[in-house]
Amino acid sequence: MSGLKLIGTGGALPAREVTNGELTRRVDTSDEWIVSRTGIRSRRWCSPGESHTALCLTAARQAMERAGVGPEEVGACLVATFTGDRMTPGTSVALQGLLGLPEDTVCFDLNAACAGFLYAVHTASRLLPVNGRRYGLVLGAEVLTRVTDLDDRSTCVLFGDGAGAAVVEWGEDFPDLCAVMGCRARPETLCVPGVGTGEASVIRMDGQAVFRFAVEALPRCVTQVLDRAGLRPEEVDRFVFHQANQRIIDLAVRKLRLPPERCAGNIARTGNTSAASVPLLLNELAERGKLRPGQRALCVGFGAGLTWAGALLELGIRS
Ligand code: ACO
Numbered sequence: 085m086s087g088l089k090l091i092g093t094g095g096a097l098p099a100r101e102v103t104n105g106e107l108t109r110r111v112d113t114s115d116e117w118i119v120s121r122t123g124i125r126s127r128r129w130c131s132p133g134e135s136h137t138a139l140c141l142t143a144a145r146q147a148m149e150r151a152g153v154g155p156e157e158v159g160a161c162l163v164a165t166f167t168g169d170r171m172t173p174g175t176s177v178a179l180q181g182l183l184g185l186p187e188d189t190v191c192f193d194l195n196a197a198c199a200g201f202l203y204a205v206h207t208a209s210r211l212l213p214v215n216g217r218r219y220g221l222v223l224g225a226e227v228l229t230r231v232t233d234l235d236d237r238s239t240c241v242l243f244g245d246g247a248g249a250a251v252v253e254w255g256e257d258f259p260d261l262c263a264v265m266g267c268r269a270r271p272e273t274l275c276v277p278g279v280g281t282g283e284a285s286v287i288r289m290d291g292q293a294v295f296r297f298a299v300e301a302l303p304r305c306v307t308q309v310l311d312r313a314g315l316r317p318e319e320v321d322r323f324v325f326h327q328a329n330q331r332i333i334d335l336a337v338r339k340l341r342l343p344p345e346r347c348a349g350n351i352a353r354t355g356n357t358s359a360a361s362v363p364l365l366l367n368e369l370a371e372r373g374k375l376r377p378g379q380r381a382l383c384v385g386f387g388a389g390l391t392w393a394g395a396l397l398e399l400g401i402r403s
Contacts, residue, residue, distance in 0.1 A: 092151025123330025164200025198387025248363025
């Protein structure tokens with residue numbers, strides 16, 4: 085058996101906080117509507133001059149410093165995103181230069197929407213033994229404001245920008261991720277048309293259809309990961325769920341009878357940051373001393389595609 089440990093985290097949020105109150109001056113909405121339907125109270129939006137690459141660089145440096153891992157030790161750098169600064173080359177490639185990663189580091193961006201970070205963690209677990217260096221840098225990052233119609237009240241209240249980073253260590257005797265992943269082609273449910281297609285490159289979403297999918301997919305992923313790991317819910321220290329909507333999380337927590345204190349989230353302050361959501365929450369929990377060495381975190385992401393992914397991360401947080 086071989087697997088990964090999470091040994092360092094980092095995060096970066098744009099400086100500008102956008103409260104529900106500010107949005108009520110932009111679109112026809114209310115704080116009461118947003119909080120009761122989503123749990124979101126504020127989110128961070130990038131200002132001109134803040135870039136996807138800069139957010140990723142800050143988060144990556146922080147994670148590497150906390151893990152005590154230097155650039156020469158990194159074998160793979162993967163960035164889960166669909167809102168990078170360039171269509172190509174990817175932000176991961178920019179990070180190779182900015183961080184001084186060796187040229188044989190496997191660097192690429194990966195798009196699996198809100199499940200992307202966990203797809204990337206799983207991919208890193210397969211690439212690191214091939215590369216030969218045991219440390220991987222895995223990020224989830226989005227500047228969703230670039231693909232959101234900021235005058236559309238049904239979507240602009242939901243999304244935020246940010247980047248989360250994780251340094252993972254591969255080991256022959258480390259526990260398996262027990263990862264589950266999948267997709268179902270339903271672009272009509274949630275999609276962002278590509279540039280040059282003749283359609284605006286903004287998020288189009290059937291909110292209720294996504295909601296129905298999410299309340300089925302989230303508990304299913306948790307159950308499948310637990311089954312693969314042979315664990316009961318009470319043997320998991322933290323549940324780290326994609327922060328799409330507090331109601332989705334609450335329904336899953338109730339359905340699975342999970343202890344709510346192990347399912348803490350941050351959606352109230354970040355909104356839905358898609359691929360950045362899980363690593364940003366991991367970083368916040370680590371900073372609050374809630375991820376201790378030897379503990380296990382069960383993470384789940386779900387979103388456009390439709391895509392979903394779940395994995396069990398063994399924690400070896402170094403600071
Ligand atoms: N403020 C006030 N009213 C609003 C707003 C708003 N911001 N947005 C929509 N409404 C109105 C609608 O127009 C509608 O009015 P009507 O009844 O007069 O037609 C009414 O509120 C109800 O709209 P619904 O869409 O039915 O509201 P719902 O309770 O389903 O909540 C929501 C909408 C929050 C979007 C919910 O469906 C949801 O969270 N879905 C999941 C979304 C999600 O997680 N998406 C991201 C996946 S991540 C990714 O891959 C990028």
